[in-house]
Amino acid sequence: MSRRRAHIAMAGIPAVSHIRPSLDVIRELVARGHRVTYANDPAVADLITATGAELVPCASVLPVADNDWPEDPVAAMDLFLDDAVQALPQLRAAYRDDPADLYLYDIGAYAARALAEEQGRPLVQLSPTFVAWEGYEEEIGAHLRALPGADAHRAKFARWLAACGASTTDVDAFSGRPPRCLALIPGAMQPHADRVDTDTVTFVGPCFDPRTETGDWTRPAGAENVLLVSLGSAYTRQPEFYRQCLAAYGDLPGWHVVLQIGRHTDPKELGGIPANVEVHPWVPQRAILEDADAFVTHAGMGGCGEGLRAGVPMIAVPQGVDQFMNADRLVELGVARRVDTGEATAETLRAALLDLTGDPEVARRSARLSAATRTEGGTAHAADLIEALLP
Numbered sequence: 237m238s239r240r241r242a243h244i245a246m247a248g249i250p251a252v253s254h255i256r257p258s259l260d261v262i263r264e265l266v267a268r269g270h271r272v273t274y275a276n277d278p279a280v281a282d283l284i285t286a287t288g289a290e291l292v293p294c295a296s297v298l299p300v301a302d303n304d305w306p307e308d309p310v311a312a313m314d315l316f317l318d319d320a321v322q323a324l325p326q327l328r329a330a331y332r333d334d335p336a337d338l339y340l341y342d343i344g345a346y347a348a349r350a351l352a353e354e355q356g357r358p359l360v361q362l363s364p365t366f367v368a369w370e371g372y373e374e375e376i377g378a379h380l381r382a383l384p385g386a387d388a389h390r391a392k393f394a395r396w397l398a399a400c401g402a403s404t405t406d407v408d409a410f411s412g413r414p415p416r417c418l419a420l421i422p423g424a425m426q427p428h429a430d431r432v433d434t435d436t437v438t439f440v441g442p443c444f445d446p447r448t449e450t451g452d453w454t455r456p457a458g459a460e461n462v463l464l465v466s467l468g469s470a471y472t473r474q475p476e477f478y479r480q481c482l483a484a485y486g487d488l489p490g491w492h493v494v495l496q497i498g499r500h501t502d503p504k505e506l507g508g509i510p511a512n513v514e515v516h517p518w519v520p521q522r523a524i525l526e527d528a529d530a531f532v533t534h535a536g537m538g539g540c541g542e543g544l545r546a547g548v549p550m551i552a553v554p555q556g557v558d559q560f561m562n563a564d565r566l567v568e569l570g571v572a573r574r575v576d577t578g579e580a581t582a583e584t585l586r587a588a589l590l591d592l593t594g595d596p597e598v599a600r601r602s603a604r605l606s607a608a609t610r611t612e613g614g615t616a617h618a619a620d621l622i623e624a625l626l627p
Contacts, residue, residue, distance in 0.1 A: 245336035247348030320346035354401035361414035441612030472498020483582035486510030547606030
């Protein structure tokens with residue numbers, strides 16, 4: 237238990253892939269007796285209040301509901317900045333007379349860092365993906381700064397920082413160098429891990445307990461092997477890919493298949509469903525992975541972490557953003573095969589599965605990485621570190 241009951245505030249954005257990685261950390265802090273408030277859009281209230289935290293309504297202008305994200309990365313960065321600009325007055329109003337003892341914030345919730353710095357309060361970033369390393373600005377940031385519109389975006393960001401009350405006014409430092417960060421990912425997934433500043437960043441691994449997953453799933457009696465196919469929450473409108481999966485794995489001897497198709501794909505678009513396949517718009521992924529033998533994933537960082545923790549070999553079919561880098565990292569670790577969407581034919585997908593699960597070295601590597609991921613401490617370690625930073 238902490239020395240005293242504290243007010244801990246979390247601020248996030250209403251993207252499920254940014255909320256779910258830290259939910260059990262929030263739940264643990266509540267269980268330890270702290271008052272936890274969570275600022276986010278009311279659209280995700282149910283996810284937040286289920287942890288015992290108090291929702292602080294903070295409307296977002298991010299295009300999460302319709303998943304209408306621009307392909308241009310500079311335009312996407314502008315969306316996050318615009319969201320921060322309009323969110324900060326909402327956070328000020330909520331926390332002016334009720335400041336937190338410590339602020340937690342998601343990588344996309346810039347306004348929370350600005351508020352904490354304005355109030356002179358300690359803050360900790362909870363990162364659901366990899367973090368910057370020494371040389372990141374030169375190796376990755378330089379490419380982004382060369383894109384059309386990047387100069388205007390950075391100038392706009394700098395003007396906001398100069399006027400918003402934040403004590404950090406350098407754009408790169410503010411957006412990518414938090415004073416303290418808990419990376420909620422396996423350290424094995426971090427690029428250039430040897431160049432990460434471990435004085436400010438701690439890898440605590442995936443923070444969840446499969447027992448807290450809502451929804452039930454039972455491994456069918458007689459299922460020799462179980463394959464989970466899921467493209468996460470944002471890239472699920474892929475009927476042709478699902479049809480190829482059905483052709484690849486339907487009636488494959490010894491395999492039972494769980495296929496998640498999201499809410500934007502009509503099952504009727506898939507045609508006939510083989511007897512060994514169950515199709516759902518959503519599944520309790522973490523719980524299934526604990527009992528699965530292989531995983532076809534879009535290689536979002538959340539799915540990668542869940543797959544590594546469960547020790548499940550993966551077929552990575554990256555769809556966007558960091559997923560291509562994540563897919564390559566899984567291949568480097570020796571626990572996955574990468575199949576790009578354009579090459580995801582039934583024949584390629586089937587061959588990847590049989591090759592992956594037939595390789596005993598893949599099984600050994602998966603087991604080693606699972607053990608290493610679990611020893612990073614997860615939820616309890618993250619909560620301990622947060623409590624240690626309370627004033």
